[in-house]
Structures are given as structure tokens and as C-alpha cells.
Amino acid sequence: MSTPESCDPEPGKLIPVVDHARCEAKRDCVEVCPYDVFEVRRIDDADFAALSWLGKLRSVVHGRRTAYTPRAADCHACGLCVTSCPERAIKLKRAG
Numbered sequence: 001m002s003t004p005e006s007c008d009p010e011p012g013k014l015i016p017v018v019d020h021a022r023c024e025a026k027r028d029c030v031e032v033c034p035y036d037v038f039e040v041r042r043i044d045d046a047d048f049a050a051l052s053w054l055g056k057l058r059s060v061v062h063g064r065r066t067a068y069t070p071r072a073a074d075c076h077a078c079g080l081c082v083t084s085c086p087e088r089a090i091k092l093k094r095a096g
Helices: 028-032 045-049 053-061 080-084
Strands: 014-018 039-042 065-068 090-094
Touching: 014 065, 028 080, 080 090
Parallel strands: none
Antiparallel strands: 014 090, 039 065
């Protein structure tokens, strides 16, 4: 996949943060990210425990799957993940 020219050339300034209570694991972020930052997998027990009862219900309905950012430091802040997420579960935040 080619990289968008609007991406920040220096990775790691901004990182994507996933709201696990909103994420429905539809994989849009995985598909659009030119830097392979995302993966969708079973939600970690600690993250599941931290969800509200509504968040837990939503997670169970979606197979207890969510997006994670194991390669967040590779993010170039192009924002494709943010705009592609139908649940608006991803935000870019300053690293640090």
C-alpha cells in the first residue's frame, strides 16, 4: 500500500489510541493503515474488566474482539484510521 503524502514524515510524534468501549473490531483501521500499526484480536482481560457494563455488553456482542496498536510508534499521523473507524473509537494523541 502506498503511503499518503500528507502523513508526517517523522513517526512517533502522534500515536493512535483505541477506545475499547466503542471499538467493534470491524478492521477498517487495519485495512487503511499504510504503516501496519493496528491488529484486531481478543480484548485483554484487564481491558475488558475496565469497561463499563455497557462497554462489556458491546464487547461480548462483537466476540470480545477489539483493535490494538502494537506498532503505535510507527504511526505517521495521517489520520486514515480516525476517519475510517465507523464507531469513532480512534483518536490521535501526542506521544509521550
